[in-house]
Amino acid sequence: MLALTKLHENFGVEASGVDLAALLSDAAFTEIKDAFFAGQILVFRDQRLTPAQFHAFARRFGPPEPHVIDQFHHPACSDILILSNVMKNGAPTGLADAGTYFHTDYSYLDVPARGTMLYSIVVPKVGGDTLFANQYAAYDDLRAAMKKYIKNLIGLHHYGNRDDLNEASRTVASVLTDEQKNRMNWVRHPLVRPHPVTGRKALYAVSGSSFGIEGMPSDEAVALLDELKAHATQPKYLYRLKYRVGDLVIWDNASLLHSATLIDPADARTLWRITVKEPNMKVNS
Numbered sequence: 001m002l003a004l005t006k007l008h009e010n011f012g013v014e015a016s017g018v019d020l021a022a023l024l025s026d027a028a029f030t031e032i033k034d035a036f037f038a039g040q041i042l043v044f045r046d047q048r049l050t051p052a053q054f055h056a057f058a059r060r061f062g063p064p065e066p067h068v069i070d071q072f073h074h075p076a077c078s079d080i081l082i083l084s085n086v087m088k089n090g091a092p093t094g095l096a097d098a099g100t101y102f103h104t105d106y107s108y109l110d111v112p113a114r115g116t117m118l119y120s121i122v123v124p125k126v127g128g129d130t131l132f133a134n135q136y137a138a139y140d141d142l143r144a145a146m147k148k149y150i151k152n153l154i155g156l157h158h159y160g161n162r163d164d165l166n167e168a169s170r171t172v173a174s175v176l177t178d179e180q181k182n183r184m185n186w187v188r189h190p191l192v193r194p195h196p197v198t199g200r201k202a203l204y205a206v207s208g209s210s211f212g213i214e215g216m217p218s219d220e221a222v223a224l225l226d227e228l229k230a231h232a233t234q235p236k237y238l239y240r241l242k243y244r245v246g247d248l249v250i251w252d253n254a255s256l257l258h259s260a261t262l263i264d265p266a267d268a269r270t271l272w273r274i275t276v277k278e279p280n281m282k283v284n285s
Contacts, residue, residue: 002031004039008239009283011134013039020044020248021053028058036061036115040255041132041241044248047119051076054119054248054272061250062114062276065106066153068159068180069095069135074272084270085263086122094270100171102133102233102257103163103208105275108159110187112205113253114196116275120247124267130241130249132264133257135202138232142203153191155225157205159184162225170262173208188214191228195254202255203232232257243271254278 004013013035018024024032036042049057055077058064064079072095074080082093099105106113118130139147159181161173176184191213193204206228213221241249251258253275264270 002028002035004035007039007041007043007241010137011039012041012043012132012239014043014045016045018044020047020057024057024060031046033061036250037252040134040136040252041239042250043241044155044258045152045244046246047248048235048246049119049248051272053235054117054273055079057248058115058117058274058276061117062279064274065109065113065277066141067273067275067282068183069174070180073138079274081273081275082270083118083273084122084268085265086268086270092124095174095264097170098174098260098273099208099258100260100262101163101173101208102131102206102229102259103161103173104204104257106277107189107205107253108152108157108184108187109277111213111277112189113275115250115252116258116273117248117250119272120142120243120245120249120271122268122270123243123245124269127261127263127271128243128267129261130243131259131261132239132241132251133259134239135232135257136195136200136206136255138234138237139203140146142231147192149190150228151163153216154188155191156208156214156221157187157189157209158211159209161208162211162222163207170223193254195252198255200255201236202229204254205257206232207257228235 082094085096
């Protein structure tokens with residue numbers, strides 16, 4: 001039976017008693033899925049997974065979506081993105097700085113991400129943590145007047161980090177090739193998004209890929225988004241996750257912002273990542 005331990009007072013749980021390399025029954029997976037949607041972050045320690053096993057587990061949550069940065073797809077499975085600062089023969093083996101600013105994965109796509117999974121292969125001596133911000137709580141705590149003001153607003157999203165567009169910076173969104181940039185389009189998502197599974201309202205991607213608001217002058221839109229981001233990333237909404245080798249972590253993109261923390265480039269870190277999209281979701285038009 002799945003045993004759960006709280007990671008934070010309000011969100012995040014660690015699961016024990018499960019070997020994800022084994023074939024899970026439908027009942028066992030349903031228990032895991034329910035714990036994930038209830039906890040928003042679900043951590044499994046001491047796992048030993050092949051790329052195929054990792055992929056098989058991820059697919060049960062939704063359809064995997066390969067990252068646009070295809071030069072760092074895992075050679076055994078293109079749905080796995082390698083995150084690594086390790087160099088081999090003078091060339092990078094993975095994406096070194098991935099999302100070192102608050103954002104929501106795949107909010108720049110028509111059908112956004114349901115969950116992101118990281119499987120930890122090499123852990124640095126210092127840092128390499130992920131910060132999570134609870135967007136259920138951030139929405140719940142908004143003043144009534146602000147909730148009324150933003151309830152029908154539509155955010156305009158594109159790949160990138162609204163706060164840093166300098167491609168030489170370590171906090172810019174991971175730099176794309178010209179061909180990859182040409183695949184990216186503007187998309188629309190509500191600022192307040194009812195969760196597709198739980199139905200709870202959350203602020204959605206107010207940091208990161210949101211560059212404007214439909215029908216609003218650019219300066220006003222950015223000022224409002226910045227106000228919401230400052231509110232949504234206050235320390236009271238944050239949990240800092242520290243990784244161990246063998247950790248598998250899955251988080252709920254519909255109810256969280258997250259940010260990777262910068263580390264020393266010489267301090268080795270490697271993870272595998274799979275992001276799954278919301279199944280059967282209608283595209284905003």
